Amino acid sequence: MKITMAHGSGGQSSAQLMSDIFGKYFNNEILGRMEDAAVLHVGGSPDGETAASCAPARIACSTDSFVVTPLEFRGGDIGKLCVCGTVNDLLMMGAVPKYLTCGFILEEGLEVDLLDRLVASMAKQAREAGVMIVAGDTKVVEGNGGLYINTTGIGEIPAGRDVSSANGRPGDVILVSGNLGDHHACILSHRMEISNDITSDCAALNDVVDALFAAGLHVHTMRDVTRGGLGTVINEIAGSSGVKIELEEEAIPVHADVRGFADILGLDPLYMGNEGKMIAVVPAEEAEHALEVMRSTEHGKDAAIIGQIMEGSGAFLRTRLGATRRFDVLYGEGLPRIC
Amino acid sequence: MEVREIIDYLKSYDGKPLKLMEVCGTHTAAIFKNGIRDLISPKIKLISGPGCPVCVTPTAYIDACTAFAKTEGHELLTFGDMMKVPGTGGSLSENKTSANVSIMYSPFEAIEKAKADPDKVIGIAAVGFETTVPAYALMLREARKQGVTNIRLITALKTVLPALEWICENQNDVDGFICPGHVSVITGVHVYDEMAAKYGKPFVVAGFEAEHILGCIYRIVRQIEAGESLSENLYRNAVRDDGNAKALAVMNEVFETGPAVWRGLGEIPDSGLYLKDEYAQYDAGSRGLSEDMELPAACRCGDVIVGRINPDQCPMFGNGCSPIHPYGPCMVSAEGSCGIWYRNVH
Numbered sequence: 001m002k003i004t005m006a007h008g009s010g011g012q013s014s015a016q017l018m019s020d021i022f023g024k025y026f027n028n029e030i031l032g033r034m035e036d037a038a039v040l041h042v043g044g045s046p047d048g049e050t051a052a053s054c055a056p057a058r059i060a061c062s063t064d065s066f067v068v069t070p071l072e073f074r075g076g077d078i079g080k081l082c083v084c085g086t087v088n089d090l091l092m093m094g095a096v097p098k099y100l101t102c103g104f105i106l107e108e109g110l111e112v113d114l115l116d117r118l119v120a121s122m123a124k125q126a127r128e129a130g131v132m133i134v135a136g137d138t139k140v141v142e143g144n145g146g147l148y149i150n151t152t153g154i155g156e157i158p159a160g161r162d163v164s165s166a167n168g169r170p171g172d173v174i175l176v177s178g179n180l181g182d183h184h185a186c187i188l189s190h191r192m193e194i195s196n197d198i199t200s201d202c203a204a205l206n207d208v209v210d211a212l213f214a215a216g217l218h219v220h221t222m223r224d225v226t227r228g229g230l231g232t233v234i235n236e237i238a239g240s241s242g243v244k245i246e247l248e249e250e251a252i253p254v255h256a257d258v259r260g261f262a263d264i265l266g267l268d269p270l271y272m273g274n275e276g277k278m279i280a281v282v283p284a285e286e287a288e289h290a291l292e293v294m295r296s297t298e299h300g301k302d303a304a305i306i307g308q309i310m311e312g313s314g315a316f317l318r319t320r321l322g323a324t325r326r327f328d329v330l331y332g333e334g335l336p337r338i339c
Numbered sequence: 340m341e342v343r344e345i346i347d348y349l350k351s352y353d354g355k356p357l358k359l360m361e362v363c364g365t366h367t368a369a370i371f372k373n374g375i376r377d378l379i380s381p382k383i384k385l386i387s388g389p390g391c392p393v394c395v396t397p398t399a400y401i402d403a404c405t406a407f408a409k410t411e412g413h414e415l416l417t418f419g420d421m422m423k424v425p426g427t428g429g430s431l432s433e434n435k436t437s438a439n440v441s442i443m444y445s446p447f448e449a450i451e452k453a454k455a456d457p458d459k460v461i462g463i464a465a466v467g468f469e470t471t472v473p474a475y476a477l478m479l480r481e482a483r484k485q486g487v488t489n490i491r492l493i494t495a496l497k498t499v500l501p502a503l504e505w506i507c508e509n510q511n512d513v514d515g516f517i518c519p520g521h522v523s524v525i526t527g528v529h530v531y532d533e534m535a536a537k538y539g540k541p542f543v544v545a546g547f548e549a550e551h552i553l554g555c556i557y558r559i560v561r562q563i564e565a566g567e568s569l570s571e572n573l574y575r576n577a578v579r580d581d582g583n584a585k586a587l588a589v590m591n592e593v594f595e596t597g598p599a600v601w602r603g604l605g606e607i608p609d610s611g612l613y614l615k616d617e618y619a620q621y622d623a624g625s626r627g628l629s630e631d632m633e634l635p636a637a638c639r640c641g642d643v644i645v646g647r648i649n650p651d652q653c654p655m656f657g658n659g660c661s662p663i664h665p666y667g668p669c670m671v672s673a674e675g676s677c678g679i680w681y682r683n684v685h
Contacts (some may be wrong), residue, residue: 004423005434006663054371192444266365266673268372276362321346321549323374331662 008191008337010227010273011330019252034240035165036092037062037225037326039157042324055250062086063152067337071118073146073190075182076202078149079122081275084204085339086153088224092278094163095155100126101135102149102228104211115293118147161213167220168241172309173287175280177208178302180230181272182256187338189261198257203276210299212280215293221281227338229271232329233279234307235315244312249319270317271330273338342550345557350684352380358512359383359559360646362499364391364674365547370566371683373549379556386646387676389502390519392467393420394644394669394676395601396495398632400466401426404495407623408438414452415493416443417464419461424668426608427632431464436572446478453482453489462623463496469525472496472612473586476593479614479621491623494613496601500530505601507538515559516542517552525590527582531570539568546574586594593618599630603641603669635650640667643676650680657681 017321023031030038037060047279055174066082076084083100090097102122106115131153183202189196203297205224212219221241223233230252238245253270254262262269277298282290294300317327361367370376376385389395394457401424408415408431415431419442422432431440443449446463453461465475465574475492482490490492499522506513508604518531523544527606531542541562555573562569572578590612599611614622634640638660650669660666662678669675 002433002436004435005421016663317374319372319374319549321342321373321553323377323379325371325374325377326683331678331682 005336007160008096009134009330010233012276014105014228015329033164033166037095037153037155039093043332048223049335050197060093060155060157061152062089063150064089065148065150066339067148068187068339069337070145070190073200074186074198075200076275077121079118079120080125080145081202081339082149082151083122083125084202084275085226086151087131087204087206088278090155091205092153092163092222092224093157094161094209094213094219094222095153095157095291097129097131097153099154100131100133101152102133103137104139105148106138106140107146108140109143109145109204109317110147111145121280125204129206140205155216155333162223163219165221165223165237165240167235168243168245168281168309169220169283170243170309170311172220172281173305174234174245174247174307174309175282175287175290175294175303176225176230176253176306177205177280177300179253179258180225180274180277181254181262181267181269183275184272184335184338185258185261186266188265191242196261198256198261201274201276203299205299206293207275207297208278210294211247211297211300212290217282217286217290217293218280219280223279225274225277225279227273228267228330229273230279231268231270231315231327233310235279235327235329238313238315241309243312244310244316245307246316246318246324247307249317251304253302253304270327273335275339284308342553342583345553346378349383349553349556349560353381354382354564356382357384357514357560357563358386358511359515359517360386360388360506361387361517362390362469362503362671364676364679365521366390366519366545366552367550367676367679368674369547369549369574371679373552375396375549375552378553380535383556383560386513387600387643388506388646389604389644390468390499391669391672391674391676392495392497393424393674394667395603396424396466396499396668397600397602397629398426399628399630400493400495401430402428403624403628404462404464405429405431405434405438405476407491407493409434410438412458413462414439414441414461415462415464416441416442416449416452418466420525420674421464421466423665423671425632425665425671435438440548446474447481449478450482450485450487454485457489458490460489460491462491462493465492465496466523467496468499468519468599469590470521472590472594473525476589479593479618480589482621483618488620490621492614492621492625493623494625495628496594496612497601497610498596498612500526501607502601504534504577505604505607505644507534507540510668511538511645513540513646513650514563515543517559518542518544518553520544520546520551520577521618523572523574524585524594525580525586528570528578528580530582531627535568535570541568544574546576547576563627597626600631601644602631634666640668640669650677651684
């Protein structure tokens with residue numbers, strides 16, 4: 001068997017590759033949790049007895065590589081994206097992002113002016129997201145002027161926060177921070193040379209996450225909704241938490257332009273990728289408050305309550321006409337090189 | 340009539356058990372997406388027909404495409420769905436390192452590519468029903484007008500009507516047909532008149548919204564209850580009763596009918612479309628691609644395609660055959676009934 005583009009889709013094939021190859025050799029209890037970022041316990045003594053020279057703390061660590069084409073798109077570029085993507089992964093564990101490292105793989109022929117623009121954009125986004133870029137590496141390979149960036153991020157998890165994909169409980173409510181499919185539709189529009197006003201949602205979600213914790217909400221689970229789309233993320237949470245999740249089709253926010261675009265191309269916004277959207281899972285009694293808090297932020301202004309968690313297993317959608325259907329993770333390719 | 344009243348009617352239907360076939364894969368997908376089965380009585384069974392062009396394409400065709408794409412100086416353009424259909428030497432996707440294949444969004448990309456690189460031969464894997472045929476015909480007419488000669492078509496183009504006729508002749512337990520909306524835009528609705536009368540079954544054309552499909556099921560049920568068997572058009576904002584005369588004209592200018600092999604059904608006379616002599620220079624050997632790879636003994640692809648069994652009744656469904664490791668094309672294609680069932684039911 002050979003690697004196909006489907007292995008990079010973020011859906012079922014990617015998960016299979018993780019478990020068949022990487023999981024097989026790298027397996028340990030931290031990686032095995034398969035969260036957006038690893039939670040590491042540092043300081044203290046390894047056996048949990050008396051503390052050594054520094055106090056125990058929890059840090060989150062995540063790494064991500066960015067291969068999007070085109071390098072610049074409406075609403076962002078690979079420089080902005082490579083900061084937002086890793087920062088969001090840290091935020092989703094309840095961490096405060098602190099440091100980033102970056103690895104650049106440049107293809108021969110890349111315009112230096114373009115590289116300058118992309119790195120400037122990266123620096124600007126890092127400042128806005130409150131992270132310092134503290135180490136880096138550059139390699140050049142043969143090619144056609146392309147560019148790939150890897151970023152690794154570290155963040156501190158404040159005491160008292162316990163956010164995990166496995167923490168969803170029956171009765172909890174699921175919120176999404178805004179319209180789905182914008183990034184996917186934007187990238188596809190560029191590639192198909194279709195002119196429209198669809199703009200990528202590429203953004204760091206510090207404001208949304210900070211606001212949720214500042215309001216004292218008990219956030220059980222957070223996930224950013226990237227490759228594979230909402231459908232894949234909801235299935236993963238249902239699996240990790242051992243629960244059933246039911247979404248209301250009509251409550252899932254999709255901008256009219258993106259809906260029209262998706263309809264024409266036969267895409268389902270449930271499986272379209274995003275780069276500045278997250279879901280938050282909170283206890284039912286906090287749902288309305290959480291909605292209000294999310295909507296008060298710039299990147300959560302279109303937030304919506306989209307479903308709830310129940311006893312059972314699997315992911316289900318209540319359709320517009322009142323039918324219930326099961327939905328699965330993304331199968332197949334999705335859109336290659338979206339992030 | 341309000342959609343709520345239609346749902347109430349169909350949900351409480353308690354007459355004789357009915358088997359309705361949705362011919363088109365897009366309908367199958369829409370039926371799942373909208374949870375239609377959940378809104379109607381279990382006495383009304385919806386079965387999927389042969390309405391996904393990728394699913395009925397025999398292996399010899401995939402092999403011809405792969406061979407073309409592996410030839411020095413050739414590039415093959417295809418719609419994404421064809422990439423993963425297994426051939427005897429693997430799928431186009433699996434052969435990508437040695438085969439020059441690109442995904443196209445419109446056949447007209449071939450003209451641009453052919454003009455940009457006159458020394459190269461640009462092939463198109465032209466697979467589809469009436470819906471897509473006019474686009475290929477228009478593209479070739481334009482290519483000929485512009486004097487572009489380095490384009491080749493490998494065609495597996497088919498017409499739906501002969502397949503419906505085959506089902507009526509060979510499998511007479513279907514009580515009514517949900518006719519394909521997109522195909523009917525081209526063919527019109529009158530083409531179903533004769534079959535409706537001859538076989539005594541309703542043929543109702545529908546669009547792809549939940550309301551359209553429910554309305555269509557309702558009309559078929561009401562016709563059956565009233566002892567009628569008529570063709571009906573419920574997709575009036577897109578489908579004219581006489582079809583699209585311009586599209587039909589350009590199709591007939593470029594293509595002629597001939598025998599074609601449908602996976603699961605066998606050879607059906609006059610169901611394939613091939614380039615006419617005037618356009619023969621653009622053909623890359625499309626006739627006679629009828630050989631089909633031997634599928635595992637347990638594979639019930641053929642029975643699925645004609646609606647004899649539901650996909651999940653095939654012993655290989657989810658048991659060796661999945662969208663990731665498909666045996667038959669109906670598991671590969673986004674509009675193939677096995678793939679749709681797997682993604683929604685499994």
